[in-house]
Amino acid sequence: MIPDKTAPQTTARAARQLLRAHRYGALSTLSKKFNGHPFGSITPYLVDHDGSLLILISALAEHTKNILHDxxxxxxxxxxxxxxxxxxxxxxxxxxxxxxxxxxxAGKRYLRYFPEAQTYYDMADFQFFRIVPQALRYIGGFGDIHWIKAENYRTPANSLAAEEDALLGKINATRSAAQGLLIGIDCDGFDLRIDERTVRQDFPITVLDANQASGLLQP
Known part of the structure; x- marks a missing residue:
């Protein structure tokens, strides 16, 4: 039996990196129509700077109705x-x-990652909802299983949210098309758009400001 222990900061960072590496997941809500029965749907998401998740959903969608109810x-x-x-x-x-x-x-950052969502964003009934984690179950592989508390998962204090736009402009101005377009930078890594694909790269350390990030991003 594998002991079920709260993960330390290193495991919490690995969990954030795994979450940031992907663009969609199975969202479960509590059904308003069926008296709290679990209801699943596939939903694109973006992990924001603080580790919360942004989803863009329609007021007409069943999962939105469920969220507004519970x-x-x-x-x-x-x-x-x-x-x-x-x-x-x-x-x-x-x-x-x-x-x-x-x-x-929210839209400015989200649409860099999901430019195909512009049509939905322009519709009045689509709004952003933010999912704030209370706990996380992380499985890094066989035997690497942890519950992670929210306070361990949260990102350390950093200035990248305020500095991201300027840093993207600065770095992209020096990159060739073959290197890809930088679309996002956070304390755990960065994302590139290459041939319409989003490619995630992790930083070797937790980055706290634009100077640190710039040093790691320079060729």
Whole structure:
């Protein structure tokens, strides 16, 4: 029996990196129509700077109706390139979802990752909801199994949210098309758009400001 222990900061960072590496997951909400029965749907998501998840959903969608009735949700994602289902890395977020009031700010970052969502964003009934994790179940592989507390999962204080836009402009101005377009930088790593694919690269250390990130991003 594998002991079930709360993960230390290093495991929490590995969990964030796994979550940031993927773009969609299975969202579970509590059905309003069926008296709290679990209801699953596939949903694109973006991990924001603080580790919370942004989802763009329609007021007409069943999962949105469920969230407005009961904000408790979970979302699971996994290593989508590993064919070994039972031993691959995966993570389940247990948390609450709420309407995000900063629609324009959320949209600016979200649409860099999901440009195909522009049509939905332009529709009045699509809004951003933010999922704030309360706990996470992380499985890094066989025998690497942890519950992670929210306080361990949260990112350390850093200035990258405020500095990201300027840093993207600066770095992209020096990169060739073959190197890809930098679309996001956070304390755990960065994301590139290459041939319409999003490629995730992890930093070897936790980065706290633009100077640190810039040093690691320079060729």
């Amino acid at each position: 904000p408790r949700v979970s979302l699971i994602t996994h290593n989508q390139e590993d064919p070994h289902i039972q031993t691959q890395g995966r993570i389940t977020i247990v948390g609450t979802a709420a309407l995000d009031a900063e629609r324009e700010a």
